[in-house]
Amino acid sequence: MSSIDWLAFSRALDKIQFIEKPKQVKRLSQDYYHFSPILQDLLADKQAKMIVQPKSEAEVITVVAACVQQNIPLTVRGAGTGNYGQCIPLEGGIVLDMSLMNKVDWFAPGVASVQPGVKLVDIDRVTRPSGWEIRMAPSTYRTATIGGFIGGGSGGIGSVTYGQLRDRGNLRAVRVVTMEDQPQVLELRGDEVYQVAHAYGTNGIITELEIPLAPAYAWAEVIVTFDDFMQAARFGQALGDADGLIKKLVTVFADPIPSYFAAFQDVIPSQSHCAFLMVSEESIAPLQELVREFQGSIVYEKSAEEASRGVAIYEYTWNHTTLHARAIDPNITYLQTLFPGDHDLNLVEHMYRHFGDEVMMHLEFMRVGGRATPAALQLLRYSTPERLQAIIQYHESQGAIIFNPHTYLLEDGGMKQVDVAQLRFKEKVDPYGLMNPGKMRAWQERWAEG
Amino acid sequence: MSSIDWLAFSRALDKIQFIEKPKQVKRLSQDYYHFSPILQDLLADKQAKMIVQPKSEAEVITVVAACVQQNIPLTVRGAGTGNYGQCIPLEGGIVLDMSLMNKVDWFAPGVASVQPGVKLVDIDRVTRPSGWEIRMAPSTYRTATIGGFIGGGSGGIGSVTYGQLRDRGNLRAVRVVTMEDQPQVLELRGDEVYQVAHAYGTNGIITELEIPLAPAYAWAEVIVTFDDFMQAARFGQALGDADGLIKKLVTVFADPIPSYFAAFQDVIPSQSHCAFLMVSEESIAPLQELVREFQGSIVYEKSAEEASRGVAIYEYTWNHTTLHARAIDPNITYLQTLFPGDHDLNLVEHMYRHFGDEVMMHLEFMRVGGRATPAALQLLRYSTPERLQAIIQYHESQGAIIFNPHTYLLEDGGMKQVDVAQLRFKEKVDPYGLMNPGKMRAWQERWAEG
Ligand SMILES: Cc1cc2nc3c(=O)[nH]c(=O)nc-3n(C[C@H](O)[C@H](O)[C@H](O)COP(=O)(O)OP(=O)(O)OC[C@H]3O[C@@H](n4cnc5c(N)ncnc54)[C@H](O)[C@@H]3O)c2cc1C
Ligand SMILES: Cc1cc2nc3c(=O)[nH]c(=O)nc-3n(C[C@H](O)[C@H](O)[C@H](O)COP(=O)(O)OP(=O)(O)OC[C@H]3O[C@@H](n4cnc5c(N)ncnc54)[C@H](O)[C@@H]3O)c2cc1C
Structure with a gap:
């Protein structure tokens, strides 16, 4: 590393834009890894030497050639919103910021x-x-x-x-x-x-x-509340399975998750479980029938036109749920789980009851192999790394698949x-292993085996 | 019945169009019930007294009022393409032909x-x-x-x-x-x-x-052949389950069904099993990967533009399969079956092997409760009513659901x-039970109970 001639490198960049100001370099070397208390400790000090901002494929080629020549690690960056330090340069070098190639x-x-x-x-x-x-x-x-x-x-x-x-x-x-x-x-x-x-x-x-x-359907936004969490979860599954309803988002939150959403305090009664939904406007009428069947209450409804202004409900779902909860309680972190496809949601119910308030259930329904399947980004009240590990292991032992968000x-x-x-x-x-080094375990371990 | 004053009735129709010519009345009293050898015997002689052709809702109301007044049975007709005698007037009266209300x-x-x-x-x-x-x-x-x-x-x-x-x-x-x-x-x-x-x-x-x-996607037409029927069937299931592929039709035929399709004799090699598909044009590339995975061969491919001319493959699927087979062998009839959702298609395979050439497998994948599920319109070499009944019963005893096409x-x-x-x-x-009388069993049996 020490032998890199950075002056020669920046000369090789010719007219390609780059940044060396430490504050900007620091900012553009990071992402949302801090959602994980584990990654916080591991990644806080990682930083590139400079940020290069190509405007074309030709410029990318120039940068890459210059990096290879000097053995400079290169870490590509989009907007840096990843949660696992995906675009944090573990071994310095440059960050290749792609945000100017934006057509x-x-x-x-x-x-x-x-x-x-x-x-x-x-x-x-x-x-x-x-x-x-x-x-x-x-x-x-x-x-x-x-x-x-x-x-x-x-x-x-x-x-x-x-x-x-x-x-x-x-x-x-x-x-x-x-x-x-x-x-x-x-x-x-x-x-x-x-x-x-x-x-x-x-x-x-x-x-x-x-x-x-x-x-592009006209997507309406709907929030439905339920007295019982499993009723909300089963509603989510039924909506996922409803072939005649056009949907884009089926999220289910257990109480107290909605209490972290300042923008919806007047909308969602306290202590209720709820579903955040995006469905096509023409699907609202049949959706109402499904809501009735599951004894839910529609507490919020925006047409596509209304939804284009103000708060967007999707920005409270997926990992934005974690973001909002952490804004109120920074001690909260999260899990990423895929539950087995099971119409009765037995494992979801088991985990919901087993962990109680320590692991707050947040379901995102998605299609897996043709079936609407509950994934989860549960909010977790963090105590110790050991406890976190135990919770993950318990999930795995019961048949849930954990996509660990606490590793890079x-x-x-x-x-x-x-x-x-x-x-x-x-x-x-990447024969020299210069691309985002340290992230692909297989590449590291290759030597150990070979 | 004998007391109907048809002259008074036709006067009540005022300017509403109607047909009394026997040949036309005969034709417009029938549908495709003859696909079933059972229904052929039961329905061949059923016929309306006249065909009335309203042009507006107001005219419909006039006709209905006139029928009620004289206790005349009324059977509504669209195009008369039903397969179970749905629009055949069992008790005479009028057929209400809706084909002029066509906007x-x-x-x-x-x-x-x-x-x-x-x-x-x-x-x-x-x-x-x-x-x-x-x-x-x-x-x-x-x-x-x-x-x-x-x-x-x-x-x-x-x-x-x-x-x-x-x-x-x-x-x-x-x-x-x-x-x-x-x-x-x-x-x-x-x-x-x-x-x-x-x-x-x-x-x-x-x-x-x-x-x-x-x-409305641009729908391409594709025919894929396979050496093995179960490979074709599993391919159909996999395509049904492929969330990233946009599809409109997934039909699978066991050999010898394709041999009944004169139009495709040059396209489909003899003794092959095949899939008839409609997918969006953008899905052709990923479809090719799936075909490769299942060792199929694409033998026919039409862009949406090409598919708008000439033979349309959908007119060889669903119950048109039966139509083409019967054109060559009038002794062929069919079943309508829903197999249980089962990724391995075990019951499909069992029936395929159990009946051999007597019941030729024709699968239509459709979504049932959120899952791509094989329905079937098997072609059946008809012998006797008893044998037909035995085949249906065997299916039911093994867990398949039969939608009997041999009853009206x-x-x-x-x-x-x-x-x-x-x-x-x-x-x-319909307090007087005048609408399509004889078709709703519950209405008939109501008296028995009450
Ligand atoms: C609040 C919040 C919510 C989120 N919700 C979701 C979610 O719902 N679903 C989801 O999948 N993710 C989610 N994420 C993670 C992340 O936001 C998304 O995956 C996002 O799409 C990453 O885009 P980015 O431009 O920020 O990528 P970056 O973080 O900049 O990069 C991500 C990875 O892609 C690589 N990369 C970037 N550009 C290129 C390129 N041109 N060539 C090769 N590699 C490249 C980078 O090296 C890095 O490894 C969430 C994150 C946060 C903070
Ligand atoms: C070769 C072939 C293939 C077929 N494939 C399929 C298939 O893939 N899927 C499928 O579902 N069916 C299929 N069918 C059956 C039939 O063609 C369809 O169900 C078709 O949609 C019926 O439309 P029609 O206008 O011909 O109805 P008709 O046969 O005229 O009427 C059907 C029923 O609807 C009632 N009806 C008609 N109009 C009205 C009205 N305005 N108000 C109240 N009731 C009314 C009639 O009384 C009758 O009981 C097939 C039939 C054939 C012969």
């Missing part, structure tokens, strides 16, 4: 070609007037970039209909610049895209993405196993 | 208000240029009316995404004229529509329908139990 290059019915740094909300701004929108978005929709979502995200608002990013069809193609002496530009289509998607920027720099678009390692956050295709691909596109 | 009154994004006699294809003709289409249609799409589909149909092309007509949200509202001394016009919304939907025209005359519309009774065709809401509604709207 929608073209779109047609059902498909768009976009640059990686475009914000999700800005894609919709371009395509919605023609009746199309992105299929799914994280609750950081207004700030996050498409490159970061594909690089580090999993799913979100829209997943109740279209499943997750990893599901075939939800990403059509990517162009990537490789980190070789002679950087190449590869175009991947079909299943090959998963060599790069959700790789935390360890497998090439995405410079263009072809994504599917969904029909790619594999440990989700699949728990090495993705061989990703590893082989990395050997080709 | 799309208005439509907006996601919803349309239409008259009952409009053909399904003509709704799409009006709405498609704005990007919308009906959610589902029977394979008789080009001839069937929306009133007849709601009155006697169940689902079809589109059901793999939106479920069936009976699923909440797939019918928004109906206006019905009651058959009372003073006919009323009722508007039903929400769950109340099911008092009239799928009632075989025994519960009021639908004069207007508000239906949801689906986004409303309840016996499907639910096998009396729909109390429909019965109560009938008592209000």
Whole structure:
């Protein structure tokens, strides 16, 4: 590391924009890792030497070549809203900030070609007037970039209909610049895209993405309250299963989670469990029947037109729930759980009763393999790392899958196993291991085995 | 019956169009009941006295009042493409042919208000240029009316995404004229529509329908062949479960069914099992990956533009499969089966092997309670009524649900139990039991009990 000639490097950048001011470098070296008390300790001091801001694929290639020449680690950054330190440079080097490559290059019915740094909300701004929108978005929709979502995200608002990013069809193609002496530009289509998607920027720099678009319904917002949590949860499952209702968001909160939402204090009676929903306007009438069947009360309803102004309910769902709770009680952290597909929600009920107030139930329904399935981002009153670990282990022992949000390692956050295709691909596109070093466990452990 | 004064009746019709020519009356008194060798014997001689063709709701009211006055049975007819004699007048009287009430009154994004006699294809003709289409249609799409589909149909092309007509949200509202001394016009919304939907025209005359519309994707047509039937079936299930692929039709045929399709003899190699598919054009690329995974071969592919001309593959699916097979071998009839949702398709496989060539497997995947589920319209080599009954019973004993297509009774065709809401509604709207008499078992049996 010590041998890097930074002056030579910045000269090689030529007219490419870069930042060296310490305060800005510090800010652009971080993300939302602080949601995790574990990651807080591990990542607080990590920082890049400089931030480089390319405006085109050609500039990306120039930066990459200069990095390879000097063995400089490179960590790609979208908007830095990841929760696991995905874009925090563990070994310094540069952060490649993609936010200036932010155009929608073209779109047609059902498909768009976009640059990686475009914000999700800005894609919709371009395509919605023609009746199309992105299929799914994280609750950081207004700030996050498409490159970061594909690089580090999993799913979100829209997943109740279209499943997750990893599901075939939800990403059509990517162009990537490789980190070789002679950087190449590869175009991947079909299943090959998963060599790069959700790789935390360890497998090439995405410079263009072809994504599917969904029909843009007029989405109404609805909040329904219930006296009983399991009634709310079963309602969520039934709505997820209701083939004749068009939905984009089905979130269920156990009491006291809604009490953390300042904006809804006048709307949601205290001590109630509730569902936050986005459904197409034409689905409101049949939704009312379903609500009646489950003895819920609609306490809030906004047409699509009204929903375009003021507070947006999706910004209280997915991991924004954690954000709002932490704003009131910084001691709160969270879990990420996939419950098994089970119409009766037995395991959800078991965990709800077992942990009581220590683990507050927050369900997000999404399609998994064709079925509406409860995922959860439970709020957790943090005490010690050991207790956190015990809670995770209890969930796993009972058959829930935990996507641990308290690790920055790619594999440990989700699949728990090495993705061989990703590893082989990395050997080709990042032979020197300069991309976001320290994040892919398989790459580290490769030497131990070989 | 003998006391009906037909001259007085036709005078009461005033300027309303009617037909008395025997040949036309005969034709307009029949439907596709002859698919069933059982119904052939029961219904061949049934016939109305005259066919009345109203042009407006006001005319419907005039006809109804005149019928009630003289105690004349009234059987509503759309296009007469039903398979169970739904619109065959068992007790004579008049057939009310709705085909002249055939306008799309208005439509907006996601919803349309239409008259009952409009053909399904003509709704799409009006709405498609704005990007919308009906959610589902029977394979008789080009001839069937929306009133007849709601009155006697169940689902079809589109059901793999939106479920069936009976699923909440797939019918928004109906206006019905009651058959009372003073006919009323009722508007039903929400769950109340099911008092009239799928009632075989025994519960009021639908004069207007508000239906949801689906986004009109550019639908490509694809045929995939497989060496092994179960491989084809599992592929169908996987496609049904693929949340990231947009689909409208997932049909699977066991060999020798494709050999009945003259139009595809050059396309489908003999002795192969195959899938007939409609997917959105953007889904073709991920579909190819799925086909590869299941070792299928794509032998036919048409873009949406190409599919708008020539043979349409949907006209080989659903009950059109039976039509084509019967054109070659009139001894063939069919079953209608719902297999239990089971990812491994064990019962499908069991029946496939158990009956061999006597019951040729034809699967239609549709969503049932949120899951892609195999329904079947198996082709059956007919021998005797007893054998047919034994085959049905064997299916039921193994856990498959049979919707018997060999009965004209409303309840016996499907639910096998009396729909109390429909019965109560009938008592209000058709107190004299004049509507399509003989079709609702509950109405007949009511006296036995009461
Ligand atoms: C309050 C809150 C709510 C959230 N809700 C959700 C949610 O609902 N669903 C969800 O999935 N996530 C959620 N997240 C996580 C995160 O916001 C999203 O995944 C978001 O899409 C990340 O986008 P970004 O632009 O901020 O990416 P970044 O954080 O900047 O980057 C994410 C990863 O992608 C890599 N990357 C970025 N650009 C590229 C590129 N061009 N080429 C290759 N790799 C690249 C980075 O190296 C990094 O590893 C949430 C986070 C917060 C703080
Ligand atoms: C080859 C073939 C394929 C088929 N495929 C399918 C399929 O895929 N899915 C499916 O569901 N069906 C299918 N069917 C059955 C039938 O074609 C459809 O259900 C079709 O929608 C019926 O429409 P129709 O206008 O012909 O109705 P009709 O046969 O004229 O009427 C059907 C029933 O509705 C009642 N009815 C009609 N209009 C009104 C009204 N205005 N008010 C009240 N009641 C009314 C009638 O009294 C009758 O009981 C098929 C039939 C054939 C012959």
